[in-house]
Amino acid sequence: MASRGLVFNIAENTAILKYKLWHADVELRTAAPTTIKKLAIKGNASKDEMYDAFLAETNIDLKTELSYTGNKVSSPVGDIVDSYYACKYGYDRIMEEKDDGKK
Numbered sequence: 052m053a054s055r056g057l058v059f060n061i062a063e064n065t066a067i068l069k070y071k072l073w074h075a076d077v078e079l080r081t082a083a084p085t086t087i088k089k090l091a092i093k094g095n096a097s098k099d100e101m102y103d104a105f106l107a108e109t110n111i112d113l114k115t116e117l118s119y120t121g122n123k124v125s126s127p128v129g130d131i132v133d134s135y136y137a138c139k140y141g142y143d144r145i146m147e148e149k150d151d152g153k154k
Contacts, residue, residue: 080144085133087136090143098124105132 074077085094091104102124102147113119113128124132 062106080141082137082140087133087140090140091132093137101136102128105135116145122137 069079088094088096088101091108092100093100096104102113113131114124117128119128
């Protein structure tokens, strides 16, 4: 509702990507941010809580690796953490479907 900046460009590009995937008969599945966050810790987790869960799970200190000096987690650290859990969610769903197909 109160979005500013490039958020509209992102939405336009996302729409074009979805359209092209649909035209190419590529199935697209989406997950709500709360679903992705629940995989890490809880559905309403903050960026800092997501980062702490990532650090505990992977033992990779992105703040140090990226020479991040901010007090609160933000880009690019938060984006990497979000991407990690989104990929993990997708992988888990694929593996579940494979297991379901074997039964």
